[in-house]
Amino acid sequence: MRLALYVTCLVDLMRPSVGFATLRLLEAAGCEVVMPEGQTCCGQPAWSAGDRPAAASLARKAVAELEGFDHVVIPSGSCTDQIRQVFPELLADDAAWAARARSLAERTHELSSFLVDVLHFSAPPAEFAGRVTYHDSCKGLRALGIKQQPRDLLLKVRGLSLTEMADCEECCGFGGAFSVQFGAVSTQIVDRKCASITATGADAVVGGDLGCLINIEGRMRRLGDRRTRVLHIAEVLADGSAP
Amino acid sequence: MSQAAPRSQAMFFKARAGEKVRNPVLQGALKKARPLFVGKRVKGMASLAEDGLDFAAMSAAAEEIRNRVLADLDVWLDIFEERARAGGAEVLWARDGDEIARLVVDIARQHGVRTVTKSKSMLSEEANLNAALAAAGIRPVETDLGEYIVQLAGEPPSHIIAPAVHKTIGEVEALFAREHGRPLEARTSADIPAMAREARAVLRQHFLAADMGISGANFLIAESGSAALVTNEGNGRMVTTLPRIHVVITGIEKLVPTLEDFATLMRLLPRSATGQSISNYVSLLTGTRREGDLDGPEKTLFILVDNGRANILGSPWQDMLRCIRCGACMNHCPVYFSLGGHAYGWIYPGPMGSVLTPLYTGLENALDLPHASTGCKQCASVCPVRIPLPSLMHGLREEQVKRRLRPWSERLALRAWAWLAGKPALYRWAMRRAARYLSWLADGRGAIQEFGLAPAWTAGRDLPVTANKTFHELYAARKRA
Numbered sequence: 001m002r003l004a005l006y007v008t009c010l011v012d013l014m015r016p017s018v019g020f021a022t023l024r025l026l027e028a029a030g031c032e033v034v035m036p037e038g039q040t041c042c043g044q045p046a047w048s049a050g051d052r053p054a055a056a057s058l059a060r061k062a063v064a065e066l067e068g069f070d071h072v073v074i075p076s077g078s079c080t081d082q083i084r085q086v087f088p089e090l091l092a093d094d095a096a097w098a099a100r101a102r103s104l105a106e107r108t109h110e111l112s113s114f115l116v117d118v119l120h121f122s123a124p125p126a127e128f129a130g131r132v133t134y135h136d137s138c139k140g141l142r143a144l145g146i147k148q149q150p151r152d153l154l155l156k157v158r159g160l161s162l163t164e165m166a167d168c169e170e171c172c173g174f175g176g177a178f179s180v181q182f183g184a185v186s187t188q189i190v191d192r193k194c195a196s197i198t199a200t201g202a203d204a205v206v207g208g209d210l211g212c213l214i215n216i217e218g219r220m221r222r223l224g225d226r227r228t229r230v231l232h233i234a235e236v237l238a239d240g241s242a243p
Numbered sequence: 244m245s246q247a248a249p250r251s252q253a254m255f256f257k258a259r260a261g262e263k264v265r266n267p268v269l270q271g272a273l274k275k276a277r278p279l280f281v282g283k284r285v286k287g288m289a290s291l292a293e294d295g296l297d298f299a300a301m302s303a304a305a306e307e308i309r310n311r312v313l314a315d316l317d318v319w320l321d322i323f324e325e326r327a328r329a330g331g332a333e334v335l336w337a338r339d340g341d342e343i344a345r346l347v348v349d350i351a352r353q354h355g356v357r358t359v360t361k362s363k364s365m366l367s368e369e370a371n372l373n374a375a376l377a378a379a380g381i382r383p384v385e386t387d388l389g390e391y392i393v394q395l396a397g398e399p400p401s402h403i404i405a406p407a408v409h410k411t412i413g414e415v416e417a418l419f420a421r422e423h424g425r426p427l428e429a430r431t432s433a434d435i436p437a438m439a440r441e442a443r444a445v446l447r448q449h450f451l452a453a454d455m456g457i458s459g460a461n462f463l464i465a466e467s468g469s470a471a472l473v474t475n476e477g478n479g480r481m482v483t484t485l486p487r488i489h490v491v492i493t494g495i496e497k498l499v500p501t502l503e504d505f506a507t508l509m510r511l512l513p514r515s516a517t518g519q520s521i522s523n524y525v526s527l528l529t530g531t532r533r534e535g536d537l538d539g540p541e542k543t544l545f546i547l548v549d550n551g552r553a554n555i556l557g558s559p560w561q562d563m564l565r566c567i568r569c570g571a572c573m574n575h576c577p578v579y580f581s582l583g584g585h586a587y588g589w590i591y592p593g594p595m596g597s598v599l600t601p602l603y604t605g606l607e608n609a610l611d612l613p614h615a616s617t618g619c620k621q622c623a624s625v626c627p628v629r630i631p632l633p634s635l636m637h638g639l640r641e642e643q644v645k646r647r648l649r650p651w652s653e654r655l656a657l658r659a660w661a662w663l664a665g666k667p668a669l670y671r672w673a674m675r676r677a678a679r680y681l682s683w684l685a686d687g688r689g690a691i692q693e694f695g696l697a698p699a700w701t702a703g704r705d706l707p708v709t710a711n712k713t714f715h716e717l718y719a720a721r722k723r724a
Contacts, residue, residue, distance in 0.1 A: 007714050009664070013674050013681075014707075016714035035718060038667040046661050048618065049653070050640030054661035061665060138619035171577045175617030182257065182615065183699030184264045188581035189617065190704070218704030221690055230707075 003031045004069035006062075006108075008079045009041035010210045018210060021238040022075045022111055028238070029121040033073075036065045044082040047090065048176055056094070059087045063100050071118065072108040075234050076209050077140025078176075080110040085143055110140055112208055112233055116149040124153055124237040128160040130203035132236065135193070135216065136169045137209035150208055150233050157236060165196040165205075174215035190219045197228065204229035206236055249340075249371045249399070253588035253600050253609035260615075263582040272411045273580050280405075280574035283518030284625065290520040296510060298627075305511050306629040308504045309565035312496075316556060319465045319498045320547070326468030330530025332543040339550045343370035343492060346546055347457065348379045354488055354542070356381060356454040360446075362474065362482040363387040364459030365403055365568065366492040368590045369550055369603075372457070383457075384449045386478040391442055395422050401584030403591065404516050404570040409583040412438075446478065456482035456540070460493040460528075461568070462508065463545075466501045469529040470545070473512060473522045483528055489540035491528070495547050496564040502527075508567060511627035515569040551603035559638055563598050565628040572622035572632055578615050587612065594622035594632040601639055607648055613639035674713045682711030 003026065007019040026033045043058030062083065066072045074080045084105045091101040115121040132154060140146040154162055173179065173189025193216060197205045207213050210232060217230035252259065263269055288298055312319050324334045337343040343366065351359065359376060361367065361383055373394065376383045385394040389406035393399065395418040400406030407415070412430045419441060420427040430438065458479060460470035470491045472479045483489050499505050513519040532539030555564055573579040573593025584592030589600045589609070597612040613636045622632040643649055663670050684691045690705035700706060710717075 009674075012714040013678055014709070016710050016712065016717050019714040019718070035715075040664040040667055040670045043661070043664065046657055048637075048640070049657055050613075050637070050642070050644040050649070051654075051657050051661070052641050052644070054657060058661060058664055138617070138621075142620040142624055171617045171619035171621065173577060173617055175619070178614070178617050180697050180699045182260060182578075183702050184261050185578055185581050185615075186617070187703030188264050188270075189577045192577075214707055215704065217707045218690070218700075221705040221707070222703065 001031065001070045002068075003033050004036050004066055004072045005033050006036070006039055006042075006066065006072055006074045006079065006083075008074060008076045008210065010214075011075060014214060015210055015232070018075055018232040018234050021232065021234040022073070025111075025115070025124065025234055025238040026073060028123075028125045029115060029119050031119075034069065036069075038065045042079045042082045044079060044086070045176060047082065047086055052090070055086075056090050059090050059101065060094075060097055063087065063091070063097060063104050066108070067100055067104045070107065071114065072104070073111055073114045074108065075111045075232065076211075077110045077137050077144055077146060078209050078211060080108055081139040081143040083108045110144055110146055110208065112150040112153055113144065113146050116152055122152070122156055124157055126237050126239040127158045128204075128236055130159070131161045131163055131201070132204045132206045132231075133163050133165045133197060133200045133202040134168060134233075135165070135172060135197070135205055135207040135212060137207055137212045138171050140208050141169055146208070150206075153237055154206065154233070160236070163200045163202055165200045165202075167192070167196050170196070172212045172215050174211045176211065179215060186215070187219065190215055194219050194223060194225070198225065202228065204231050204236070206231050206233050208233050249368065249590065251589040251600065251604045251608055253604065253612055256586060256588055256609075256611035256615060259586040259588060260582050263586045268411055268414070269409055269583055272409050273583055276405070276408050277574075277580045280570075284515060284571060284574065285518070287514030287518035287520070290518075291510070291514055294510075294520070301507070301511055302627050302629050305508055305567075305627055306565060308499060308507060309567070309628050312498050312500060313556065313561060313564050316495065316498065319500060320495060323463055323465040323468055323498055326466065327530070327545055328468070330468045331533075332468065332530050332545055334545045334547065337370075337492075337546050337548045337550070339548075340370040343367070343546055343548055343550075344372055344375035347372060347490060347492070348375055348381070350488065350490060350544060351376070351379065351381050351455055354454065356488065358449065358453050359383045359455045359457055360449050360453040360478075360482045360486065361385050361390070362456070362458035362472070362479040363390050363406070364457065364492055365400075365590060366459055366494060366548055367457060368399060369548070370492070372492075384446070384453070386446050386449065386476075386482055387474075388439060388442055388476060388478075391446065392418060395419075399585070399590065401592065402570060402573065403568050403595075409585065450478075450481040450485055453482075453486045455488040455490065456484075456486040457490045457492065458483050460491050460497060461512065462505055463493060463498045463547075464500075464502055464505055464527070465498055467527070467529055469527045471505055472524070472526040472528060473509070474526070475517070475519075475523040477524055479524060480526060483526065484538045484540065487541045489528070489543045490546060491543070492546045492548065494552055495549055496552050496566075512567055512569050515571040515625065515627040555602055560598065560602055560635055562630050563595070563602065563635055565630055566595055566599075567628055568595075569627060571625040571627065572630075575621040575625050577617060577619060577621070587615075594636070595630075598632060598635045598639065606639065606642060606646065610643065610648060613637075613643065671713070671715055675716055678711055678713050678716075681706075681708045684708070
């Protein structure tokens, strides 16, 4: 099985450790992982802003560089949603690309869902002495139906216990450009999320989307919480050490 | 939009949002209300399951009913008009809010009406009807408790089914003390029943004295020519049966073909709105008082309103016309519950408002609203008629770009970024520079506290920075090693 890892632009720039953790994890699951050379960004920011031509052009670029693999794995529900649901819609009227976009969409997976649903993998090579709580990111949960997969995997980590926070399915207020365009509103929303996390007393909050995590971590630190760790699920499952 | 209709303030969403976030009284009220709304729907869905019904299947059926009506709306309207007339009602048509106001004032004058009682109607908000009636020397009295409160406060409703959700008990007490001419008292939530009784006693006199009642309609039923009214306080019945004249104001899209269809929608409406398996009152109002009837109006008039709806028919936004005004989308919206409804600047708040306001008042007059969403899709997941609200908001964003309504700086930044993302080698170089720059700004502290390029981000948050090299850079180095 030839597997492409699409690390996402946010991981590339903001937290490379998530990319390496994903790589280690997939290799531990027995995959041969290829890093497609030209990958940049799936174009979601352009799409969200309503710039269809720019989004379509980046979608074509991503389809071309990823379609040659059996599967594409992404450590993000948000970017996976862009490829799985948005690309086929975006390129539907483009005769040369519509079928290619649909085919890629079917073979593109969010990390935890790939491990559980495709590989039936259940032995993350990790240990975590502590209690975590899981934040369901919106696109992963409501667009892709990812709910149980990350929890199943986390519970397989030695020493880890899971405590659900209140309203774990509530948005963290990130929303990409939303958090900058409507910063004050976004802060108001993430405050509720931080309060739910803090109330669990967990040692770490874990999520599957770096955007949400940067938002949550940024607010927690600003509020003075230096204790609660904010971790991507790949970091926890792959033992999370830096590259 | 002309003078009489309420002027939209939707252009000022961002500024108003800032004010609302900084208002601790409002924030307190919203913080209390949110879990109640969410909890009520959870209960409603549980009662649906107890009845052996499945939300997905029911909402698919509801969607089908609404689509069936919209596909042949003109035909259903003709049928409704004919049946309503056969029952003794008059049917009038209004093109916009001004025309609603003019028709209602004319009817009132013609029949020597001095006071009007009103049951909750968002359509009357589209007409700014209370102001028009007052200007004509007619006193309108809102009789839904929440509407009564916001009328006393001189404010528009902030929620389509809970108009005073933004008010605290203390604020309501102050309004009641002033209006009812009594000293201010210390109130807690335990006093709510007493305060409701107090309002009830005042409203009772208005119910008995009113010459004309104005209500909305949750649905119009084509086969019977009836208006269906879904209420909890009983005020709807007083308004529609006691006065000699009853005016129903409703949008042309509120039609359903049959009573059977109405029954299907009623399985979902109260459950989605308040979590009740059925509301306290469900009234089917057909025609006028007949021989031998003990009550009922001598005259019933329907005012069927377009006000932008016909333009949406057959457009890419037609799905929005399925809306049955349950409020579930706003009750589950993180943005709505950070701000309350007034921030949205026009009549309809929350996700449904973020679609309707630009469509009814003009895309260029509500530029922020389609963007006032985190993209969380909660609204779509709770909508009982499966309106793809996130897709509709997204479509409006695309329309803004197409019509060049976005700020040039935003367009330029996006285009430059998209161009860069299309050139991998250059993009890699730029990201390497960006990583160095962010790391330099973080200066060993692990985060940036003040970021000049995105001050809105660091106004409320740190920007965590963990590395000074990009993933691709580190990966390439590792492969070489």
